[in-house]
Every structure is written in C-alpha cells, then in structure tokens.
Amino acid sequence: MKKVRLLPPQVISKIAAGEIIERPASVVKELLENSLDAGATDITIHLKDAGKTLIHIQDNGSGIEADDLETIFQRHATSKIRHAEDLFAIHSLGFRGEALYSVGAISDTILKSKTSQQETGFALHLRGGEKVSLKPCTFKDHGTDIEIKELFFNTPARRKFLKTNTTELNQILNIFSNYAILHNQCRLRLTHQGRDLLNLAPTEDINARIADTLNLDKKHMILTEKAFSLDRQPYSVTLVLGDINITRTRRDMQFLFVNGRPVAHKNISFHLNKTYNLILPDGSFPFFAVFLNIPAGEVDVNIHPAKREVKIKQEQRLYPVLRALCEEALMTQSNIKQAGPFTFETPANADKPSALERARARSYGNKTSLDYSRAEAPSEDRPDRADPNTSFAFSLPSYEKEEPSLFTPQADPDLLRAPKDHLHTKLASARFIGSFINKYLLFENDRSLLLIDQHAAAERIAYESLLRQIRKGTVETQMLLSPVTIKLTVQERLIREDAHEELEKIGFSTSMLDAETVAVHSYPQLIKDIERSFRQLLSGETIATSDPDSIARRACRSSVMSGDKMNPEQVRHQREQLLKCLDPFTCPHGRPTVLEITQDFLDKQFLRG
Ligand SMILES: Nc1ncnc2c1ncn2[C@@H]1O[C@H](COP(=O)(O)OP(=O)(O)OP(=O)(O)O)[C@@H](O)[C@H]1O
Ligand SMILES: [Mg+2]
Structure with a gap:
C-alpha cells in the first residue's frame, strides 16, 4: 500500500504559516512592510492583548484592487516580483507572496481596501483561510485597513507558546522601532488597549526620528x-x-x-x-x-x-x-x-x-596603526570576553584557549573542586604586591602569581550579598536626597509598570516624573551605578516572574565600577569578602575572578628548561 501522500491544503497552510508567523510581532512586521511597500505615509496600528486578540493596521497606501482581494491571500501571490531573476534585484520589502496567506490561515481576518480609482471600497472576511464574505464597504480616500483577530485560534500549540503581554509587546516595539527609525518621513502610531505607546510625527532628519523613537x-x-x-x-x-x-x-x-x-x-x-x-x-x-x-x-x-x-x-x-x-x-x-x-x-x-x-x-594592543584584518571573528553569543588582541605586560594567552594546569579552569564545577580549594588556600595566604592598570590586583604565593580581576570580584561579592538580602527580604537601601532621573524607552517603561512592586522589594523606589522619565528615589546599597543597574533590570524579559537569583544577577551586571584605584586596606577587604563567597572564582556572569600563573609557566615562556 502507498504510504506517501500529499498533505491537504489546510495542513500545508499551517506549516507555511508556522515558518513566517511565530508571534504577534511577526504579523506586525509583515503588515507594516506591506503598508510601506504600498507607499503609505501615515500608518496606525492598534493592539489588544499585545496583539493576541487584535492587530489592527490602517494605512493610506495605494490600496488593493477589488479583483485582487481574494488572490492576495493565496500562496505565492505577489505584485512585487515576476521572474526568477527579479530575486537577485529586490527593491521592495516583500517578494514571496506568503505573508497574507500565512496570517489569513491562522486568524480571523477582515481586510478593507480602496484604490484612488475605485468609487467604493471592498471588505473581505476570512476565517482560518476560508472566505466568509466579500462585500462593498465605505472607505475614506485610498488605503488599506486590516484587522487580525484571534491569532493562532486554530493552532493551539503556537498559542500556548506565546509569552506574557509585556514580553510580546516588547517584541512588537522592537520591530516597530526599526521601521520607525528607517521611515522618518512617515507618520507612525502604535497603540495598546487604546493608549498611545508611540505617536511619531514625520521628521526632516533621521536623528530627530531616532531621538523620538528611542527617547x-x-x-x-x-x-x-x-x-x-x-x-x-x-x-x-x-x-x-x-x-x-x-x-x-x-x-x-x-x-x-x-x-x-x-x-x-x-x-x-x-x-x-x-x-x-x-x-x-x-x-x-x-x-x-x-x-x-x-x-x-x-x-x-x-x-x-x-x-x-x-x-x-x-x-x-x-x-x-x-x-x-x-x-x-x-x-x-x-x-x-x-x-x-x-x-x-x-x-x-x-x-x-x-x-x-x-x-x-x-x-x-600597542600597534601604532590599526590593523583591522587581524580582528577576531565574533563567536556565538558568548559574553564579551577578554580581547585576545589586547596586549598587556604578561601577554597571556586568552583564557578561551584553556590550559587547565596553568589557569583557573571554569567548566564542570565537580572537576574543579580540587583546584578551586587549592586556589582558595593559596589566595588566602598570598602577599599583595601591587595593582596593574587599576584593573587587576597582583598577589604572590610561593611559586605562583595570582591575579584578581577587581571588577569581576566586586560583582561576585555584590551579587552574593544582594541575593542573600533579597531572599531574607531585607535589602539595605540608600535614599537619595535628590532623585536620579532616567529617560526610559517605551519598552523599559512598560516593564517598569509591570514590575513596580518587585523593584520596590529590591530597593528601587521610583516614580514617573513625566510620561518618559523615571525618578529613582532609593536604590539597593550594594549597587554602585544606579542607571546601569536599573536599565539592566528593565531590559529583556519581564522581571515580575523572575527568581531572586536572576534579579540579583541582573542588578549587579556591570553595575560595579572598574578602574578605581584601591588602597591596601580595600584590597585586603576585597580579598576577604571574595574568599567568603560561595563561588568565589567566577563572576555572576561566568567570567573568572582569579587567575593563577605558575612559576613553571613563566619559566617556559622565558625558555628556562
Ligand atoms: N497594505 C497593503 N497595501 C497595498 N497592497 C497590499 C497591502 N498588503 C498587501 N498588499 C498586496 O498583497 C500582496 C500580497 O501581500 P503579501 O504580504 O502576502 O506578499 P508580498 O508582500 O508580496 O511578499 P512577502 O510574503 O514577502 O511579504 C502584495 O504583493 C501586495 O500587492
Ligand atoms: Mg508582504
């Protein structure tokens, strides 16, 4: 019996939609691109529930001929390219003729449109890709108006995968901001639950639009x-x-x-x-x-x-x-x-x-002229690690080229127990011999040179203390006589609203000074850089559902100053605090805090045996 058969069209359309439409932000992107391709100079998008229940876009572009209305929801239906060679010279944002087909297949869609040549507009209603009705409608001037309701109503797995409204809204804002920056002469407005998130008037110069969009x-x-x-x-x-x-x-x-x-x-x-x-x-x-x-x-x-x-x-x-x-x-x-x-x-x-x-x-490094060709290639999403091109006195190999016998290894914690204990004892009894570029503290012990990365160590200490305080619910805070004011982006504003209570709990007491500026009245004492720490907390995912560990990690990220000169008393204190930490030899973001350079290693470098 034959086992291979072609999939029915309803399945094909859902598979295709799955590739293009991941979340509400993908719909916003596709619809915005279509409006821009149609020459619109005024585009408004209204959202409900971060686009999960409604994405409504209105544009004043060319509009769509009544005869084309049904065709544009078919797969590979496009007005933008005709021949295979056009693929190598694309001048529009769209070209595959797949976006509306995909969106239509997984939502309830009403598209109204009118060109300037038509007397009246036409409205097409589709549900799950099936036509419900096509009838004339009133439409002012020319343009297109699309309402996407109940996104993913017939693909429950996709719907379940959607994140909180704050996160989905964040994604939409990221997409929207990109096009807003790019099209400074276009009026662009984005609302959520009837409230303006961004309302951008056309600007002559690009800097003004960037300033308006990103505050x-x-x-x-x-x-x-x-x-x-x-x-x-x-x-x-x-x-x-x-x-x-x-x-x-x-x-x-x-x-x-x-x-x-x-x-x-x-x-x-x-x-x-x-x-x-x-x-x-x-x-x-x-x-x-x-x-x-x-x-x-x-x-x-x-x-x-x-x-x-x-x-x-x-x-x-x-x-x-x-x-x-x-x-x-x-x-x-x-x-x-x-x-x-x-x-x-x-x-x-x-x-x-x-x-x-x-x-x-x-x-x-110490090169006098810049040699760009030698720059390393970026690696997959690693943290911004030590730059191997930077030359400093010891010219150490980058710690990415791991040499476990010479450097503090950082991989499997179980494997590291022995060397770490050993490092703990060594560091505790080592003698401080000076600091290097106010960044590294140098210690000697018997046959090793130990280096503490001041900044990484301070982060580890602050992180563990803050985490303890958050867990106990006793975060020590510092009141500010005059508040620190920070201009927020829309995304940051939304996350702050969402996580107001959590921020209070960890010591950030804030109020909005105006629609875009937050005033910070108090902050956790362990934090050294209020703005960086606050922004870090507001970046990315919502913090309302984050655990104390990730909150502390985010609050401490790069919030400790580096480059401060430390006196011997401060050095002693930092070493002591570091050694008291549960995990003293890595910073909260995975970098080492201490390196050991053995005499053997140095001897080899100097070709002594
Ligand atoms: N807002 C709009 N105004 C005018 N025409 C539109 C609008 N939206 C869609 N269209 C028409 O519908 C067609 C299909 O749109 P769709 O987004 O599915 O495909 P595309 O933009 O051609 O390619 P892609 O799949 O790469 O986006 C477009 O080629 C365009 O002719
Ligand atoms: Mg398109």
Missing part, C-alpha cells in the same frame, strides 16, 4: 556618511553613532539596515562594537544605527524565512571601511574627555599617554 537626546548623536566603491560597485553608508553619554549594558540599541531593510548581521555589529572600545569601557555597549546601501545584485535577502539576515558579497572588504568611518567620527566628533564615571584613565602621571593613544592601545 534619546539628539545632541548625543553623531552623523557621518560616505559613498565608496567596492569591486567597482557603488556603496554608500550613513552612520548615526551615539556618543559616550548613551551606553547600555546590552546591545539592544543597535540597528542595522541594508537597502531599507532592518537586518541582523553579527559581523558588522561586531566590528562596530569593537571600534567603540576606543571610547567605551568593557561591558558598555553603544547606540548606533547603520544605513547601508548596496547594489541589489550584491546582496542576497532570500536566505532567511523572515528575511532577518542578509548575505553581502563584499562583506570582508566592507568591515574596514565601516570601522574607519566609525573611528574617525568618534575620534573627531565625540568628546572622549567627558567619559564621566566610566573613565578608564590612570591617576595623574607625569608623562601619561594621550587619551587617544590609551584608547588605541586598549583596543588594538
């Missing part, structure tokens, strides 16, 4: 542009770079657009973040937006089902151009002396190198 200060942005050719192909790029006054603990304020399409490109992001090492300390990430224009034939957008990634033919040759442009703008236009609390300067010293020299040395 940033325009004066902290640098704009630089360049046209160039690679392999005789014309390229152009616009960079909008945040200066040192805009920093985050995550890379969530970084945007990349290739030919008018928001995309992710790990290598481009990596190279720009690397260049920012010139002005930002480790663990601080900048805001930047990159607008790249590449001849359509030089870039492939057809490599990801949601078109989130692109392949650029000349990418290896593009990186140095982007890095050089970014470096020049940062060095000539941003005032690096304003570094404020994150300065990595050493204390007054007679013939100290210039800030620029130090910055360069820090990023690229």
Whole structure:
C-alpha cells in the first residue's frame, strides 16, 4: 500500500504559516512592510492583548484592487516580483507572496481596501483561510485597513507558546522601532488597549526620528556618511553613532539596515562594537544605527524565512571601511574627555599617554596603526570576553584557549573542586604586591602569581550579598536626597509598570516624573551605578516572574565600577569578602575572578628548561 501522500491544503497552510508567523510581532512586521511597500505615509496600528486578540493596521497606501482581494491571500501571490531573476534585484520589502496567506490561515481576518480609482471600497472576511464574505464597504480616500483577530485560534500549540503581554509587546516595539527609525518621513502610531505607546510625527532628519523613537537626546548623536566603491560597485553608508553619554549594558540599541531593510548581521555589529572600545569601557555597549546601501545584485535577502539576515558579497572588504568611518567620527566628533564615571584613565602621571593613544592601545594592543584584518571573528553569543588582541605586560594567552594546569579552569564545577580549594588556600595566604592598570590586583604565593580581576570580584561579592538580602527580604537601601532621573524607552517603561512592586522589594523606589522619565528615589546599597543597574533590570524579559537569583544577577551586571584605584586596606577587604563567597572564582556572569600563573609557566615562556 502507498504510504506517501500529499498533505491537504489546510495542513500545508499551517506549516507555511508556522515558518513566517511565530508571534504577534511577526504579523506586525509583515503588515507594516506591506503598508510601506504600498507607499503609505501615515500608518496606525492598534493592539489588544499585545496583539493576541487584535492587530489592527490602517494605512493610506495605494490600496488593493477589488479583483485582487481574494488572490492576495493565496500562496505565492505577489505584485512585487515576476521572474526568477527579479530575486537577485529586490527593491521592495516583500517578494514571496506568503505573508497574507500565512496570517489569513491562522486568524480571523477582515481586510478593507480602496484604490484612488475605485468609487467604493471592498471588505473581505476570512476565517482560518476560508472566505466568509466579500462585500462593498465605505472607505475614506485610498488605503488599506486590516484587522487580525484571534491569532493562532486554530493552532493551539503556537498559542500556548506565546509569552506574557509585556514580553510580546516588547517584541512588537522592537520591530516597530526599526521601521520607525528607517521611515522618518512617515507618520507612525502604535497603540495598546487604546493608549498611545508611540505617536511619531514625520521628521526632516533621521536623528530627530531616532531621538523620538528611542527617547534619546539628539545632541548625543553623531552623523557621518560616505559613498565608496567596492569591486567597482557603488556603496554608500550613513552612520548615526551615539556618543559616550548613551551606553547600555546590552546591545539592544543597535540597528542595522541594508537597502531599507532592518537586518541582523553579527559581523558588522561586531566590528562596530569593537571600534567603540576606543571610547567605551568593557561591558558598555553603544547606540548606533547603520544605513547601508548596496547594489541589489550584491546582496542576497532570500536566505532567511523572515528575511532577518542578509548575505553581502563584499562583506570582508566592507568591515574596514565601516570601522574607519566609525573611528574617525568618534575620534573627531565625540568628546572622549567627558567619559564621566566610566573613565578608564590612570591617576595623574607625569608623562601619561594621550587619551587617544590609551584608547588605541586598549583596543588594538600597542600597534601604532590599526590593523583591522587581524580582528577576531565574533563567536556565538558568548559574553564579551577578554580581547585576545589586547596586549598587556604578561601577554597571556586568552583564557578561551584553556590550559587547565596553568589557569583557573571554569567548566564542570565537580572537576574543579580540587583546584578551586587549592586556589582558595593559596589566595588566602598570598602577599599583595601591587595593582596593574587599576584593573587587576597582583598577589604572590610561593611559586605562583595570582591575579584578581577587581571588577569581576566586586560583582561576585555584590551579587552574593544582594541575593542573600533579597531572599531574607531585607535589602539595605540608600535614599537619595535628590532623585536620579532616567529617560526610559517605551519598552523599559512598560516593564517598569509591570514590575513596580518587585523593584520596590529590591530597593528601587521610583516614580514617573513625566510620561518618559523615571525618578529613582532609593536604590539597593550594594549597587554602585544606579542607571546601569536599573536599565539592566528593565531590559529583556519581564522581571515580575523572575527568581531572586536572576534579579540579583541582573542588578549587579556591570553595575560595579572598574578602574578605581584601591588602597591596601580595600584590597585586603576585597580579598576577604571574595574568599567568603560561595563561588568565589567566577563572576555572576561566568567570567573568572582569579587567575593563577605558575612559576613553571613563566619559566617556559622565558625558555628556562
Ligand atoms: N497594505 C497593503 N497595501 C497595498 N497592497 C497590499 C497591502 N498588503 C498587501 N498588499 C498586496 O498583497 C500582496 C500580497 O501581500 P503579501 O504580504 O502576502 O506578499 P508580498 O508582500 O508580496 O511578499 P512577502 O510574503 O514577502 O511579504 C502584495 O504583493 C501586495 O500587492
Ligand atoms: Mg508582504
């Protein structure tokens, strides 16, 4: 008997929809793209329950001919390309003719539309991809109006997988912000449960739109542009770079657009973040937006089902151009002396190198000219670890190349018990011999040199103390005489609202000063950098359902200053506190706090036997 058969159309459509529509944010993305492709200059999206029960988009684009209304919900129905070769020169956001087919298959959809040539509009109602009705309707002017209700009503597995409204809304805001930044001349509005989340008037310049969307200060942005050719192909790029006054603990304020399409490109992001090492300390990430224009034939957008990634033919040759442009703008236009609390300067010293020299040395070792080709490739989502190109006195191999006999291993905790105990005893009795670049504390013990990473150790100590206090419900707080004010993005605002109580419990007492600015009245005493810590808590997932451990970990992340000179008494205290920790040899985010360099290792380096 035959075992192989073709799937029925209802199953095929659900499988296809599964690839393109993961969550409400995917619907918002597809509908926004369609409106923009239709030339809309005014787009409004209303949401209910973070889009789970309603996504309603209205645009003033070209509209859709009545005769096409049913066709556009069929698979591979598109007005945007015709031939296979068009795939290699795509000028619109859409081209597969799959989005409406997918959305229609898993929701209750009403689409109303009218072109300027038509007398009247038409409304098509579909449920689960099946036509319910098609009839004339009133429609002002021209454009399209789509209501998507009951998303995933017939795919319960998908529906169950949806996260909380705050998380889903966050995803939608991320998508929306990208297109808002890109289309500064378009009026864009997003509401949730009848309340405006973003209401953006058209702006002449891109910086103004970025400032409105992300609630940033325009004066902290640098704009630089360049046209160039690679392999005789014309390229152009616009960079909008945040200066040192805009920093985050995550890379969530970084945007990349290739030919008018928001995309992710790990290598481009990596190279720009690397260049920012010139002005930002480790663990601080900048805001930047990159607008790249590449001849359509030089870039492939057809490599990801949601078109989130692109392949650029000349990418290896593009990186140095982007890095050089970014470096020049940062060095000539941003005032690096304003570094404020994150300065990595050493204390007054007679013939100290210039800030620029130090910055360069820090990023690229002691080379005088920059050699971009040697930069390492980004690895999979690892934390921003020690830069192996940075040269410092001991020129240690990066700890990623693990040498268990010489360095504190960090993998399997059981395997590490013996060496850790041994390290504990050694560190306890070691003699402090000095500090290196106000970053590492040096100790000697018998036949080893021990190095404490000041910052990682401080994070471990703060994290364990804060966790203990949260568990006991006795977080020690510090009241502020005048509140610290922080401008929040919409996402941060929503998470703060959601987690107001949890924030109070861990010592952050806050109130909204105006629609966008929060005033912090008290904070947990163990935290050294209020803004970074607060933002860290508000980033990503909601904290309302997080456990104390992850809250403490987030609150402490990069919130401890590095680069402070410590006196011997402070060093003694830090070592003591570190040794009292339950897990003294890794920071809460997985980096080592202590390294051991044995005499044997040094002898080998000096070719002594
Ligand atoms: N808001 C809109 N205004 C005008 N026409 C639209 C609108 N939305 C969809 N269309 C028409 O419907 C067609 C199908 O849309 P759909 O999003 O399914 O496919 P696409 O945009 O062509 O490709 P992709 O699947 O890559 O998005 C489009 O090609 C376009 O002609
Ligand atoms: Mg589309």
